[in-house]
Amino acid sequence: MKVKPVYWKDIGGMKEIKERLQMCIERPLRNPKIFKKVNLPCPRGILLFGPPGCCKTTLARGLATACDANFFVANPAQIYSAFVGESEKNITELFYQARLCAPSIIFLDELDCLVVKRQFDTKSQGIGEKVLSTLLNEMDGFGTRTEFQKNLKWQTLLNCDEYLEEEMPQSDQVIVVAATNRPDLIDDALLRPGRFDVVLYVPAPNFEERESILHALTSKMPISKVDFRKLAEETQLFSGADLKNLCNKAAMNALRKNMNAEFITEENFEEALKNSQPSITRKQVDKYERLASKYGPVITQR
Ligand SMILES: Nc1ncnc2c1ncn2[C@@H]1O[C@H](COP(=O)(O)OP(=O)(O)OP(=O)(O)O)[C@@H](O)[C@H]1O
Ligand SMILES: [Mg+2]
Structure with a gap:
């Protein structure tokens, strides 16, 4: 296959x-x-x-x-x-x-x-x-x-x-x-x-891994000055799938604000984070x- x-x-x-x-x-x-x-x-x-x-x-x-x-x-x-x-x-x-x-x-x-x-x-x-x-x-x-x-x-x-x-x-x-x-x-x-x-x-993923996953997931996205270290700190208990969802939401936010947006900004990510929840719980871990x-x-x- x-x-x-x-x-x-x-x-x-x-x-x-x-x-x-x-x-x-x-x-x-x-x-x-x-x-x-x-x-x-x-x-x-x-x-x-x-x-x-x-x-x-x-x-x-x-x-x-x-x-x-x-x-x-x-x-x-x-x-x-x-x-x-x-x-x-x-x-x-x-x-x-x-x-x-x-x-x-x-x-x-x-x-x-x-x-x-x-x-x-x-x-x-x-x-x-x-x-x-x-x-x-x-x-x-x-x-x-x-x-x-x-x-x-x-x-x-x-x-x-x-x-x-x-x-x-x-x-x-x-x-x-x-x-x-x-x-x-x-x-x-x-x-x-x-x-x-x-x-x-x-x-x-732990803190360093979340940062690395965010970099990997956004490698093909036009990103403008996003502090992924800070974002990794704010996304405790997020799975890789949650992080992918977060990146997609940020891209969508950028387009919602401006259909001709050239970059996805830190603000787009922060807004996406407000509407995101980790899918993993401490009990599960x-x-x-x-x-x-x-x-x-x-x-x-x-
Ligand atoms: N470490 C990672 N690096 C890059 N992308 C990741 C990573 N972890 C998860 N993802 C993204 O999250 C999505 C879900 O991951 P995946 O399907 O591999 O999870 P899974 O462990 O098989 O989940 P499930 O147990 O529900 O089947 C994938 O589309 C992948 O792109
Ligand atoms: Mg699977």
């Missing part, structure tokens, strides 16, 4: 997270030999979690641009189907295609809506649990395509390793990146090493910090 490119420079702040993603994904995909030499496998999966609007999806897009790998995006609406067995098949097909086109990145957005925690006290499996079990199999590299199962030649040669290697696309160089606001709803089986073996906390200390290894920036 072609995604609108997002370059690392378009993403403000997040220095440590960007470096981590480059080390875990970009470099192994670009230079697999260097990592093979020290027998270091690529991580199978990376889970990004944090409050809404704080750059998880944008980071995944940045990664796709930087790696120049094939990028497969799957959100729950694309995977789930009303027909029996179809949702599991969609997951299987997704991994199959990603393996065929390797190196590739599969991005599972809103992972908590895609798979549910298994309930050990109920006998029958719900659709969410079946999707989870298919995803676990695929991440372990055991997924098979339905067409293969129907194929007699495939079945008779199932014990032949050579044939397996030749015909079945391998899962090396297929990395799964997932994003969620609710890591507490993710089944523990997905978080064990070998599946999502790197869990990264993407927190709400505390909750995410607690989750961050549970789902290590993580980057906690404050």
